[in-house]
Amino acid sequence: MKACIFCQSQPYVLENDLAAAFYDIHPVSRGHLLIIPKQHYPTFFDVPPADRDAMLQLLTTAKDYLEKRFHPDGYNVGINVGPAAGQTVMHCHVHLIPRYQGDVPDPRGGIRKMLPPAAGQQ
Numbered sequence: 001m002k003a004c005i006f007c008q009s010q011p012y013v014l015e016n017d018l019a020a021a022f023y024d025i026h027p028v029s030r031g032h033l034l035i036i037p038k039q040h041y042p043t044f045f046d047v048p049p050a051d052r053d054a055m056l057q058l059l060t061t062a063k064d065y066l067e068k069r070f071h072p073d074g075y076n077v078g079i080n081v082g083p084a085a086g087q088t089v090m091h092c093h094v095h096l097i098p099r100y101q102g103d104v105p106d107p108r109g110g111i112r113k114m115l116p117p118a119a120g121q122q
Contacts, residue, residue, distance in 0.1 A: 006091035007040050014061055018054035021062045024095070031070040031098040033062050042090045043081045055094060062096050072098030076110055 013033065014021040024032040035058050037051040047055070059077070066072060076097040080087040099107065 004040055004089070004091050006034075006036050006089055006093065014058060014065060016054050016058055016061075018051045019058040021058055021065075021096075029072075029098050029100065029103060031066045031072065033066070033096045035059050035062060035094040035096060037092055041092045043087070044079045044092050044094070045081060047092050055092075059094060059096060066096070066098050070098055073101045074099040074107075078111055 010020065010022045012020045012022050015038075018039070019035060019037055021033050021035045024034050035055050037047050037055055039051060041047045041051070044052070063075065066075075076095070076099060078095040078097065079093075080095075
């Protein structure tokens with residue numbers, strides 16, 4: 001699929017037969033990686049089991065790589081599915097975001113801080 005940026009040649013940091021990892025061009029922290037299936041699937045829920053398993057295996061490999069290279073104190077792992085959830089590239093990708101002590105004043109809540117609390121659920 002020529003229109004998809006992730007289907008174009010990427011400078012892979014890591015890869016296996018079905019998945020690849022590369023640095024996010026708009027990182028939210030030092031070492032922010034994206035893990036993608038090599039074949040084009042629009043969302044995580046469209047990815048066949050074998051490709052999804054390969055992505056998850058590569059996610060673990062990528063975490064080990066980041067440990068050695070950047071020594072983060074924690075991680076956020078995120079998948080945006082659909083425009084309403086913030087997906088801007090319609091090729092499945094998993095964000096592996098290294099986190100560092102003090103990178104935000106209060107990290108409690110992690111990805112839950114993306115949305116305000118629902119009424120009555122604070």
